[in-house]
Amino acid sequence: MALYPVVRKLLQKRVVLASASPRRQEILSNAGLRFEVVPSRFKEQLNKASFPTPYAYAMETAKQKALDVARRVHQKDLRAPDIVIGADTIVAVGGLILEKPMDKQDAYSMLSRLNGKEHSVFTGVAIIHCSYQDGRLDMEVSEFYEETLVKFSQLSEELLWEYIHSGEPMDKAGGYGIQALGGMLVEYVRGDFLNVVGFPLNHFCKKLAELYFPPRPENVQRVKHDSIPPVDTFEGLSDLSDVEGGGSSPAHSQQGHGTKDTHAKGTVAGLHSSALLEVIDGFKASKALFTASKMKVFDALGDGAPLSAVDVARKIDASEHGTGRLLDACAALGLLEKTHRGYRNTELASRYLRSDGEFSLHSLILHSDTHVWNLFTHLESAVREGTHQHPRALGSTADDPSQGTCRSQDQKLRCLGAMHGLSKLSAHQVATAFDLSQFTSACDLGGCTGALAHELAREYPGLKVTVFDLPEVIEDVKRFQPNGPQTEQVTFVPGDFFKDRLPEADLYILSRILHDWSDEKVHELLSRVSGSCKPGGCLLVAESTLDEEKQAARPGLLPSLDLLVQAQGRARSLSEYRHLLQAHGFTDVRAAGTGNIVDVILATRTEP
Ligand SMILES: Cc1cn([C@@H]2O[C@H](COP(=O)(O)OP(=O)(O)OP(=O)(O)O)[C@@H](O)[C@H]2O)c(=O)[nH]c1=O
Structure with a gap:
């Protein structure tokens, strides 16, 4: 060109x-x-x-x-x-966004994060x-x-400080300048x-x-x-009415x-x-993805050579005409690549949309298509009545709305798979948002299939993690367990965190739990955690937070509305979480944005 x-x-x-x-x-x-x-x-x-x-x-x-x-x-x-x-x-490294350092100490913490690692x-x-x-x-x-992609060599503390004292890091993102002295820190550059x-x-x-x-x-x-x-x-100031063309x-x-x-x-x-x-057409895009997932289009395409619409139609047992339209829609959504040789999965689809991958969101998509879709058709009632729509949508009257979600074994496994997929998405960022290497035991309350527990075990070889969840959850978690030596660090204990004695640990974890509950229930749970946590121990909370003006923090995911329709809890801002934790004896509350779907908060239990 x-x-x-x-x-x-x-x-x-x-x-x-x-x-x-x-x-x-x-x-x-x-x-x-x-x-x-x-x-x-x-x-x-x-x-x-x-x-x-x-x-x-x-x-x-x-x-x-x-x-x-x-x-x-x-x-x-x-x-x-x-x-x-x-x-x-x-x-960007480990889910964090690094800009220009504020001072030398900040430059040091940035460079230490990059030390010996690849970053973007x-x-x-x-x-x-x-x-x-x-x-x-x-x-x-x-x-x-x-x-x-840039990879730093493993550098000594001395070298890092010498570099910081050169003054070069201060006006540069990530605290280094690859074009000058910083070039010496870099092992390779891709791109x-x-x-x-x-x-x-x-x-x-x-x-x-x-x-x-x-x-x-x-x-x-x-x-x-x-x-x-x-x-x-x-x-x-935007005048939308003046758009010519469109559609x-x-x-x-x-x-x-x-x-x-x-x-x-x-x-x-x-x-x-x-x-x-x-936004107007958003539901069509969702439904195209749901349908393609349900019909296992992404599995049919696999990792192989491109397939024609006719081949895919044969594999998924559907009409050629309809399959062609669905594949085109998926290509337009960026889920498939379409060339003159046919259709193939994009990297995104291979990683997240096939039903058999480690990071598969297949169950989450099926859960959204059936369960969440159904609930959202009652959004107007939820807004009028100010309450979740489980009785109307699913005929459930249980206190805990999620009880109505998983009635058959199939539904239950789909729910567990959905939670597993969602948890895997941010597990690494949650596990590494803070340095947790000083802890020897952790208890992940409501840790479900153990996705976060295994990530913690991988990241901290000295940490033993107990996953504490309801007996009916624990009985089905086997199929989600990874292989590898770190599985020995993870134990599953059945129990109800509102009723049973909590396992002992230096670090308690509530990952995506608190938003499901009303303030009253959150106080009850935090008081139980606070009662079990020894002074000096910590509580790690991972949640999708609202910004302080109470707008949805994650564009597109609408956490507040989600919770209105689906659960009895609510989304909260970081300062609301800080106040809740402080009210239960947790001080030194620190928050870290992961750049992912959740923020992470770490707080220390002080002497009562
Ligand atoms: C990783 C790296 C970054 N940089 C500099 O980091 C600043 C980033 O900050 P910014 O906010 O994007 O820009 P700015 O300097 O504040 O300028 P502005 O555009 O006015 O916001 C820019 O300077 C870049 O060159 C280097 O010089 N070398 C490197 O290897």
């Missing part, structure tokens, strides 16, 4: 780089680009826990940086620049095309990210080196080529926005390994019409 014509195209435009990073300026000027530098004043303080992935966080930060500059330049010069480029580089460096890039005509601002946001330095030049040029020399220019839609008044925020299908983003492009037409600070259409 000829990259130079793309850069030449930009020479005729007013380009603004919304970045103070000298590395970004150097990379782009070395590429022959001419631009003004206007550093962004956007504070990099977005709630990391509210993003499903680290790169989603980096892309959003990059976009906000660029939007801030576009707005300020437009106000100052009364003319919008043609293009504003924003970028954000982060380091993500740079999110936003390109805003602006034009200003007749009092109207026309903006198009294109965003993408690039991932590069774009410049992406680590701060700007993925190659992907940027490809993106520009795609924008300036598109294969089918007739597809471009433009969105008009009213002139932007001098306000501090863009929130609420009811979701805007599909291209997703490849390690990179993602989105071209969000008409986006103003995160509000865009395609997102609205995606």
Whole structure:
């Protein structure tokens, strides 16, 4: 691909780089680009826990940086620049997002985390095309990210401190600069080196080529926005009614390994019409995935060569016409790859959607299709009555709504499989959010199939973990046990944490338990844990939390609504959890965002 014509195209435009990073300026000027530098004043303080992935966080930060500059330049010069480029580089390791260190100690803790390990460096890039005509601002946001893997050698404390004292780490994500002294720490790099330095030049040029020399220019839609008044925020300024074209299908983003492009037409600070259409059509996407999983499409495709729709139809015993449509829908959702040779599983599908994989979400999907779907058809009643809908949807009147969920053995195994899959998704992040190596015994209350317990055992060879759960759960956990020596560190003990004596341990764990219960029940449970926990012992809580304004922390997963319809508990914010723990004698409450679906809290039991 000829990259130079793309850069030449930009020479005729007013380009603004919304970045103070000298590395970004150097990379782009070395590429022959001419631009003004206007550093962004956007504070990099977005709630990391509210993003499903680290790169989603980096892309959003990059976009906000660029939007801030576009707005300020437009106000100052009364003319919008043609293009504003924003970028954000982060380091992701063990579920944590590392940005620039605050001080030397922070740099030390970042570098120690990276020491001897492989990590990802993500740079999110936003390109805003602006034009200003007749009092109207026309903006198009294109965003993408690039991932590069970097591995550090095993380094001594002395070397780390020497590096920190050089001063190099302080203005760099993850606390190192690969282009200078930090290069000596690095064993290997997989992917774009410049992406680590701060700007993925190659992907940027490809993106520009795609924008300036598109294969089918007739597809471009433009969105008009009213002139932007001098306000501090863009929130609420989007005029969705002005979308030309459109249609009811979701805007599909291209997703490849390690990179993602989105071209969000008409986006103003995160509000865009395609997102609205995606919500309207969301149920169709869910149902396509549920149906493909139920019909074992992803198992039929396996890891082998691509299959035609006819082959798949034969394997799943369905019509060719219908199967073709379903496969196309799955391809549009990014679950399958479609080429002229046929359909095959994407990496995502191979890892999570086949029914036999270690990280399979197959049972969770079947559970959502039958049980959760059914409950959500009664959402209106749940809202009117303010209570869960188990009696209406499932005919259950039990005190604990989950009792109604698993009546037959099949349903029960599906429930356990769903919990197992969900737990596996975040087990590593929960186990490593804090260093737990000082503990010798842990008790995972309501630990179900032991997914987290086994991850803890793998991570901490000196730790013995007891999984404490109801007898009817324990009797069926065998089929979920992994092989390997660490299984000896894990023991299952049947019991009810509201009634029976809790096993002794230095560390108690409540992972995704508290949200299922009302405040009254949470107090009862915490008081029992507090009673069993010796002073100096700790309690680890993993929960999907709400942000402090009580909005859903995880876009798309709607934890609050979920709990209204499904359970008698509720989602809580980190400060609510902190207060609950403090009320039961747990102090020194520390929280860690994992960048995954749960946050982790560690608290120490003090003398009563
Ligand atoms: C891993 C790594 C990072 N960096 C620098 O880390 C900063 C990240 O921070 P940011 O928030 O993305 O950018 P910034 O410097 O605050 O600038 P701005 O765009 O104004 O926010 C950027 O500088 C990057 O080069 C290096 O120079 N070398 C490396 O190996």
